[in-house]
Each structure stands twice: as structure tokens, then as C-alpha cells.
Amino acid sequence: MIDLSSHAMIFNRGYPRDYDGWAAMGLPGWSWKHCLPHFQKMETFAEPEAPWRGNAGPKKITRSAASFPLYEQFLRAGEQAGYSLTPDHNGQKQEGLHVAQAYIHNGLRQSASSAYLRPAMARPNLKVITHAQVMRVLLEGTTAVGVEVLVGGRKQRFHCGREVILAAGAFGSPQLLMLSGVGDPAQLREHGIGLRIASPHVGANLENHPGVNIQFETEVRHSMVSHSDMWGACVWRWNGLCFARGWVPPTSLKQALF
Structure with a gap:
């Protein structure tokens, strides 16, 4: 599990074959077909209804605002390199380039606490x-x-x-x-x-995702640095704090490739 109060707010369900692999190893309740209804039940995805997405759950899932021109160039470059563009990597097909999705609602982090616990704090059968x-x-x-x-x-x-x-x-x-x-x-x-x-497997076999950071240099006019002078920084901060919008907030990861 991920601590939704401290991670980068990016929403990825995981690869369906991984779930089916766990089921094949002796955990039938962890197959993709068994887990999908729970994913759908927990979320409200801020886009049109789809058979594999939820629209009435407590956790609000939004699409990252990848509006900076360099984001579009990343997608086009990926397509030119032979990769496909998937409209919803948490839907029917995960592989391909995508615009990220996040646990964010009205510019604020959607943690498990804010989505599940806080709305239930007044219940008489709950003590925290x-x-x-x-x-x-x-x-x-x-x-x-x-x-x-x-x-x-x-x-x-x-x-x-x-x-x-x-x-x-x-x-x-x-x-x-x-x-x-x-x-x-x-x-x-x-x-x-x-x-x-x-139970010898308890405390063993941790699976984690390795990350490799690759940096490329670009001209200043094509980079966010071109908007990071005093005036640009003020505009970023104003839009982020007051309107929860802009190029930088609320999460740094806007696009990815599976």
C-alpha cells in the first residue's frame, strides 16, 4: 500500500497481469477481475463514464493539467519513437504514453483520511x-x-x-x-x-518499482525556467494557492510511459 498522505498523489492502479499473476500463485481473490470492482467502488473519475472506471466513490481522481507546450512535445516525440498513446492508462489498456491522473480534488490532496475517515468522524460507532x-x-x-x-x-x-x-x-x-x-x-x-x-513468506518478497531519472537539456525558451523569474514565480504561486491551477501545481508528474 501507499501512504496517500505523503506520496506524489499520482494514481496508478497497476498492471492487470500482475494481479492475475498473484492469483496464479495462490491468491484467487487478487485477480484483476476480483480487484477491478473495488477500484471502481472507491473512485469518482472526473471524466465521462467508462465500463472500467467508477463515478460514485469517495476518492476523487482527476487528470493532470499538462498544459505547458513541452508536455505536448513529449507525447508527440513518444509517438514518433513508435509508442502508442493510451487515453486512460487506468482503464482498458495501460501500455503507452499517457497524461497522468492524480488523487486531487479542487486543488487539494485526496488522502485516504480525507476521503474515508474524516467524513465518518461523527459516527457513534467510530473512535479514533x-x-x-x-x-x-x-x-x-x-x-x-x-x-x-x-x-x-x-x-x-x-x-x-x-x-x-x-x-x-x-x-x-x-x-x-x-x-x-x-x-x-x-x-x-x-x-x-x-x-x-x-509463515516464511511474511516479511519477504517485497516488490517495488525502480526509478531511473534521465535529464535532457533544452533551450530556455522551451523550458519552465523561462517563466521562473520573479514575476513568473509570483504568477505560479498566485494561481496555485488561490485557484489551484497553473503549470506547476498540484503535482510535478504530468505524463508518463508504460
């Missing part, structure tokens, strides 16, 4: 505890029945009525499982953690 650290998941046999939390320097236990949802991210979730005794027996033994469930 801050400045707390989950220490481990409580298990009865192989069933999760609650969590142990450090609050204000004191350990407290919270037991669930139905289920425990573990959503601590790609690093935090396996760490909590291992602290709870779920993981590779040898690694748990090395750290003095009692084994509850032997």
Missing part, C-alpha cells in the same frame, strides 16, 4: 485514537481477536467483535505480523518472538 502505536495483533489459536496498543506510554488491549483489519502498509503490516508471532520461525526465534503461525 491518535499518538498510539500498535504493538501486536492478539491471537486465539490462528484467529485475530484484537490488538495491543501503546497509548501514552501504557499498553492497552482492544478486543474486536467481528474482525481485525491490518492496514499498516507494505512495511508496517508484515512487521506487525512478525511481532505477533506470524512469520518465518527462524527469524522470529532470532528476535526472541514466540511462534504462533509459521
